[in-house]
Amino acid sequence: xxxxxxxxxxxxxxxxxxxxxxxxxxxxxxxxxxxxxxxxxxxxxxxxxxxxxxxxxxxxxxxxxxxxxxxxxxxxxxxxxxxxxxxxxxxxxxxxxxxxxxxxxxxxxxxxxxxxxxxxxxxxxxxxxxxxxxxxxxxxxxxxxxxxxxxxxxxxxxxxxxxxxxxxxxxxxxxxxxxxxxxxxxxxxxxxxxxxxxxxxxxxxxxxxxxxxxxxxxxxxxxxxxxxxxxxxxxxxxxxxxxxxxxxxxxxxxxxxxxxxxxxxxxxxxxxxxxxxxxxxxxxxxxxxxxxxxxxxxxxxxxxxxxxxxxxxxxxxxxxxxxxxxxxxxxxxxxxxxxxxxxxxxxxxxxxxxxxxxxxxxxxxxxxxxxxxxxxx
Amino acid sequence: xxxxxxxxxxxxxxxxxxxxxxxxxxxxxxxxxxxxxxxxxxxxxxxxxxxxxxxxxxxxxxxxxxxxxxxxxxxxxxxxxxxxxxxxxxxxxxxxxxxxxxxxxxxxxxxxxxxxxxxxxxxxxxxxxxxxxxxxxxxxxxxxxxxxxxxxxxxxxxxxxxxxxxxxxxxxxxxxxxxxxxxxxxxxxxxxxxxxxxxxxxxxxxxxxxxxxxxxxxxxxxxxxxxxxxxxxxxxxxxxxxxxxxxxxxxxxxxxxxxxxxxxxxxxxxxxxxxxxxxxxxxxxxxx
Numbered sequence: 001x002x003x004x005x006x007x008x009x010x011x012x013x014x015x016x017x018x019x020x021x022x023x024x025x026x027x028x029x030x031x032x033x034x035x036x037x038x039x040x041x042x043x044x045x046x047x048x049x050x051x052x053x054x055x056x057x058x059x060x061x062x063x064x065x066x067x068x069x070x071x072x073x074x075x076x077x078x079x080x081x082x083x084x085x086x087x088x089x090x091x092x093x094x095x096x097x098x099x100x101x102x103x104x105x106x107x108x109x110x111x112x113x114x115x116x117x118x119x120x121x122x123x124x125x126x127x128x129x130x131x132x133x134x135x136x137x138x139x140x141x142x143x144x145x146x147x148x149x150x151x152x153x154x155x156x157x158x159x160x161x162x163x164x165x166x167x168x169x170x171x172x173x174x175x176x177x178x179x180x181x182x183x184x185x186x187x188x189x190x191x192x193x194x195x196x197x198x199x200x201x202x203x204x205x206x207x208x209x210x211x212x213x214x215x216x217x218x219x220x221x222x223x224x225x226x227x228x229x230x231x232x233x234x235x236x237x238x239x240x241x242x243x244x245x246x247x248x249x250x251x252x253x254x255x256x257x258x259x260x261x262x263x264x265x266x267x268x269x270x271x272x273x274x275x276x277x278x279x280x281x282x283x284x285x286x287x288x289x290x291x292x293x294x295x296x297x298x299x300x301x302x303x304x305x306x307x308x309x310x311x312x313x314x315x316x317x318x319x320x321x322x323x324x325x326x327x328x329x330x331x332x333x334x335x336x337x338x339x340x341x342x343x344x345x346x347x348x349x350x351x352x353x354x355x356x357x358x359x360x361x362x363x364x365x366x367x368x369x370x371x372x373x374x375x376x377x
Numbered sequence: 378x379x380x381x382x383x384x385x386x387x388x389x390x391x392x393x394x395x396x397x398x399x400x401x402x403x404x405x406x407x408x409x410x411x412x413x414x415x416x417x418x419x420x421x422x423x424x425x426x427x428x429x430x431x432x433x434x435x436x437x438x439x440x441x442x443x444x445x446x447x448x449x450x451x452x453x454x455x456x457x458x459x460x461x462x463x464x465x466x467x468x469x470x471x472x473x474x475x476x477x478x479x480x481x482x483x484x485x486x487x488x489x490x491x492x493x494x495x496x497x498x499x500x501x502x503x504x505x506x507x508x509x510x511x512x513x514x515x516x517x518x519x520x521x522x523x524x525x526x527x528x529x530x531x532x533x534x535x536x537x538x539x540x541x542x543x544x545x546x547x548x549x550x551x552x553x554x555x556x557x558x559x560x561x562x563x564x565x566x567x568x569x570x571x572x573x574x575x576x577x578x579x580x581x582x583x584x585x586x587x588x589x590x591x592x593x594x595x596x597x598x599x600x601x602x603x604x605x606x607x608x609x610x611x612x613x614x615x616x617x618x619x620x621x622x623x624x625x626x627x628x629x630x631x632x633x634x635x636x637x638x639x640x641x642x643x644x645x646x647x648x649x650x651x652x653x654x655x656x657x658x659x660x661x662x663x664x665x
Contacts, residue, residue, distance in 0.1 A: 055561050075564040088562040092580040105567040153567070 001066055001156055003029040003052060003189050008061035010047050021047040023213035024061065029157075029206075032187040034180070038200040039210035039236070045193045046161055048210075052191060053082050053159050065156060076105075081155035083163040087146045089134040095145050096121070096130040102153040120148040124178070139167055143175045151182055158183065158190040164199065176203060197237050201225065209233045231358035234283050234351060240315060240326045243289065245282040246355065249274045259352070262321055264299050266347050270362050279355025288349040289327035291316045291341050293334075298342030300325065307337055318343055418642070425449070425635040432631055448632035457637060459612065460619040463529060464598065465644075467615050470533035471597035475540045476590045480582065483548025484574060488557070498549050504542035509602040512538065517606050532607045532615075536600055540593040547592075551585030552578065587652050598645055616641045 005027040012019045022044040029035040037045040050056040052063055054075030063071050070078050089098050096117050097104075103113035121127050124144040134142060143163065150158060160179070164172045180203060183190045194200055200207050201221040208218045209232070217224060217233035228234035234242045247261030257270040261282055274280065295301045305324065306317040316327045318341060325343050335341065352362040387395070424432065426444040485491070486498050516535050517526065525531030555578055563573040579586075601617045608614055611622070620637050623630040 053561075053565050055564065074569075075561075076567045076569060078565075080565060082562065082565040084558045084562055086556060086558050088556070088558040090559060090563075090577055090580075101563075102566040105563075105572065149566070159565075 001031045001188055002064075003027070003157055003191065004062075004064040004067075005048070005052065006062040006064070008048065008051055008063065009059045010044070010051060010056060011059045020213050022051070022058075025210075025213075025215050027208060027215070027218075029189045029191060031189060032183075034183050034190045034192065034203060034205045036192045036194060036200040036204035036207045037210055038194055038197055038207055039216075041195060043210040044213040045195075045210050049082075049159050049161055049191060049193045053080055054078050079156040080159055081150035081153070081157070082159040083146055083150055083161065085162045085165055087134075087142050087163070089142055089145055089149070091134050094131055094133050095126070095137070098134065098145060099148045099152055102149065106153065116152055117148075120152045123151075124148045140171045140175060143167070143171075144178065147175075147178060147182055151186060154186075155188065157188050158186070160190065160192045162194055165194070165196070172199075179203070198239055201237065207237075209236055211236075227360070227363045228283075228351070229360055231281055231283065231353045234353070234360075238285060238287075240286045240310070240328065242283045242285050242351070243325045244323075244353075245284070245320075245325070246322060247280050247282050249276055249278045249280060252276055262300055266350065268347060268350060268352060268362060270352070273361040274352075274354075280361065281353040281355055281358070283351035283353055284325075284345050284349060286315070286326040286328040288329060288345050289325060290329045290331055290344040291318060291327045291335060292332050292344055293339060293341055295340050295342045298344040301340060301342045304335060304337055304339050304341045307335060316341075421635045421638050421642075424631060425639050427632065429630075429632045448636035451630075452633050452636045452640070455619070455622070456611065456614070457616070457619060457640070460614050460616045461640070463613060464615040464617075464641075466529055467533060467536070467600075467604070468594055468597040470529065471536045471540060472590045472593050474533060474537045475544050475593035476586055478537070478541055479544035479548045479589050480579070480586055482545045483550075483552050483585075484578065484582075486545075486549040487552035488560075498546060501542045502546050505539070505546075507539075509539055509600075513603045513606040516603070520607060526607060527609045527613055529613065532604050532613075535603050535607055536597055537593075539603070540596050544589040544593060547589055548582070548585055551582055551588075555581045591649060591652060594648055595645070598641075 005025060007024045007026060008022055009024045010020075010022040012021055025044075025048065027035075027048075037048060039045050047056060051058050051061075054070070054073060058071060061071070062069060065078060065080070089095075090101070093101065096114060099121060100113040100117035103116060108116075118127065118130070121130060124147055126141060126144045126148065129137060129141055129145070134145070137145065146163070163179070164175055167175060176199070179190075179192075192200075192203065201224075204221060206218065206220055207224055209216045209224065211232055216236075217229040219227075219229075224233055224237045228237060228242075231244060235244070245261045247259045247266075249257060250260045250265065251258035252274065255269060255271050257268050257274055259266045259268060259280055259282060266282070290298075291304065292298055300318075300320050302318040302320040302325070304316060305319045306315075308315050308317075310328070313328055314330050316330055316335065318325045318327065320343070327343060349364050350362075351360065351364065353360055390398075420439070423439060423441055425448050426441040426446070427438060428443065428445045428447055431438055486494050491497070513535065516538075520526045520531050520535065525534070559577050559581065560573040563577045564570070568576065599617065600615070601621075604615050605618055605621075608618065611618075614622075616637065620634060620641065623634045623637065
């Protein structure tokens with residue numbers, strides 16, 4: 001079971017203006033792969049999913065499910081399952097009828113469809129809710145019912161449109177696990193849409209990062225985190241997001257490139273990709289940045305604007321000439337807000353991006369190859 | 378605030394007392410309104426039981442002392458049962474036609490991609506602004522040409538023209554409150570478009586349909602202008618027209634008019650009373 005999207009384009013016409021939602025994207029989702037589309041609001045991720053489901057007609061392009069062209073097939077003939085953000089359980093049917101509804105549509109007789117509905121209800125641990133109405137269920141119970149309704153008819157693939165975005169943090173983790181359990185059990189491709197990069201990183205086999213109707217990068221969570229293709233992916237994946245420092249290439253010799261930023265010079269091992277005087281962006285993950293009160297010790301100096309607790313760590317925000325640098329790798333105790341500090345990081349941890357196109361030029365040796373655990377968040 | 382002014386005094390009372398007084402005031406307003414609304418109905422009911430010779434005695438006996446069914450007997454001697462039957466057919470026809478057309482049309486307007494549909498939906502309301510008398514004269518001419526004058530189907534069609542615009546607009550509004558994702562999810566699950574409409578959207582639109590049927594029933598049951606122009610022979614008459622026949626050249630048969638009016642009003646009570654629990658049930662269904 002695979003899903004292939006070929007140069008999918010979708011435009012909406014609102015009056016005289018045409019709005020481009022998806023700008024010719026290509027995707028290939030392998031059998032039993034958990035594939036996530038992630039990106040900011042309005043990036044076209046939901047439109048892409050709805051085109052796969054058949055709820056939107058592509059302006060051009062092709063959608064293949066199992067090598068079968070379904071571009072012009074009605075949604076009810078595609079054999080897919082979809083979970084919606086608002087869950088869409090039918091309020092006028094009780095839980096068992098909701099779960100059994102896809103089977104009813106397929107003309108399966110009442111006894112058998114109730115039998116199968118009970119089986120999946122057991123699987124989702126909601127057997128005691130069968131006679132209740134959706135209005136009487138809690139958020140988590142509704143999600144479980146909705147999942148049960150998607151698995152009951154053994155679809156060819158699962159599509160999920162931000163199903164967790166209305167849940168509280170604790171419930172999110174719980175339902176996230178359920179979705180993954182269902183995915184592993186069904187061994188079918190799952191296409192998952194979310195705006196939450198941490199959700200994408202923790203659930204997916206592969207992720208496509210979208211922006212403005214385009215795919216900015218595709219890869220495994222590790223690839224996107226450690227070797228982002230461009231500044232957009234680098235900034236979108238990871239929380240807090242990567243620091244970018246504008247710089248200029250000042251020297252290039254003997255396999256070394258010197259980059260200057262804020263009057264500070266960095267020597268990086270690099271043979272090609274840049275010329276002298278090129279504008280570049282230095283990218284550095286907050287997880288790799290330390291802040292010390294000794295202003296002589298670090299790369300840049302600045303005022304410690306804010307220090308806040310993020311989970312088990314502290315996040316420092318330091319004002320530098322053209323912006324701010326976030327640091328998550330704080331070692332020193334007793335840092336005070338408002339004091340002058342310097343920012344410390346290792347040149348080996350620097351990502352280098354083209355200053356004009358934003359494309360990646362150089363990545364640090366991956367954390368896993370250096371024997372360190374990638375610090376995913 | 379000090380207790381010197383009346384308002385100040387009022388706010389110094391305990392909250393519970395204020396709430397009680399407030400409730401009593403509200404009930405008082407309600408009671409006055411109720412008396413104003415119900416008194417004519419009571420008077421109608423009382424008059425229908427008063428013997429004809431007492432009708433014009435002064436002071437008017439508001440409570441019938443020697444009640445009699447004389448007026449009802451006199452009414453039943455006319456064609457009233459036939460008119461009753463006609464009215465039921467007429468109202469049922471208008472309600473059915475209006476509800477079906479408004480539901481399908483409202484769904485189409487809410488869900489299908491029709492150019493200028495918003496403008497269209499708003500312009501529909503213009504149809505409701507025409508007074509029936511303005512419509513019924515061209516209708517008379519037109520209906521006669523196509524040969525459906527003086528027939529119940531013809532008058533049902535004509536009356537539906539007056540009830541449909543507002544009903545269509547109401548259903549259009551109502552379907553917009555039913556989330557589209559219900560139908561979309563049904564479509565992905567395997568429903569055809571019509572199945573998604575019939576099994577998912579329609580049950581959720583039930584309160585709207587009931588509102589439309591009550592509205593069109595109220596119009597049809599009390600309709601006078603269009604039936605009086607389109608129904609010419611008194612075997613096709615509806616009750617409202619029959620009622621008018623009790624006004625004779627030199628006298629008005631008040632007792633019989635009131636008795637017939639009572640018979641006319643009763644079904645509306647039952648219709649609305651029966652449907653109101655569905656309205657409440659319908660509202661519960663749309664809430665998740």
